[in-house]
Amino acid sequence: MTQTRGYKVAVLGAAGGIGQPCGLLMKMNPLVTELSLYDIAGTPGVAADVSHINTAAQVKGYAGDAELGAALKDADLVIIPAGVPRKPGMTREDLFKINAGIVAGLTEACATHCPNAMINMISNPVNSTVPIAAEVLKKRGAYDPKKLFGVTTLDVVRAKTFYAEKNGLETAKVDVPVVGGHAGITILPLLSQATPKAEMDAATIEALTKRTQDGGTEVVAAKAGKGSATLSMAYAGAVFADSCLRAKNGEAGVVECTYVESNVTDARFFASKVTLGKEGVETIHGLGELTPYEKAGLDGMMAELNDSINKGVEFAKAL
Ligand SMILES: NC(=O)C1=CN([C@@H]2O[C@H](COP(=O)(O)OP(=O)(O)OC[C@H]3O[C@@H](n4cnc5c(N)ncnc54)[C@H](O)[C@@H]3O)[C@@H](O)[C@H]2O)C=CC1
């Protein structure tokens, strides 16, 4: 039997496009007893609104630097969707200039006010923001690689949806592991390991792989200047946060693909299937058997992924 206790969850960037629906979904999570909504502005309104929902979590809004410490104090889980989103024509890498500093500042505050919290990093470019957070925490003596996660759940959510649609399968029963990172070719769905198994020709596999890799860009183009995925990301973020909380609460066998410090490949950070436990990462799973197409995808991403990791590490070391 697992014992249920409540947790304090903080959302940083809670007045934003992802932060608002993510806060809403966390308010509906029965494992959350305290929900802390932080942003540079606008959170009192968001918190007042969400707090009227008749679920157990107590909601508080915090606005501005002076309130960041109180927002984070003793949090069990911190979800970070703070920072700027893409506009058409931009890559996730173009966000580095602004978001690197934002993420570094927020992670520094986590080291001070909730050094034992699990951190779910959503802010882009995830391939670099996770290494930045790791270095900042390390400098403060608060880095536990088991508790720092890049959220790649939206890639899995997309791969499941597209795979199910293409093969006429029930979406809710489909699973597709997605490995690598969270940008373009570093996103690699392992369609040969998808369940239930469906026979697909090479052209279909390539089309599904590309659509998953370009899923974010598809939304950026459709929103035509009004930002990137927010609602599907809030859903994915809430799914991943719920998995972290369930594992923390003692549930066994909770598995998610997530971008963590890893020995699975040469890249220091890599997303693959991870079993979550009470203290965060329990087991990082290997890649299993890859097809030649998947192997080529893996080889092809390594230079870009390592560059993004190094860029994040260098940025944080220079702070
Ligand atoms: N990991 C993933 O799969 C995905 C990541 N993203 C990323 O999530 C981030 C947020 O996207 P949106 O919510 O659409 O953007 P948004 O602009 O709607 O919201 C961002 C929020 O962050 C806040 N913010 C900025 N600096 C802050 C600071 N220092 N402390 C606290 N809050 C701060 C802003 O005030 C704003 O409310 C972007 O970097 C985007 O690229 C978006 C979709 C998927």
Ligand SMILES: O=C([O-])CC(=O)C(=O)O
């Ligand atoms: O594409 C973007 O910029 C936002 C994102 O990470 C996604 O939707 O996967």
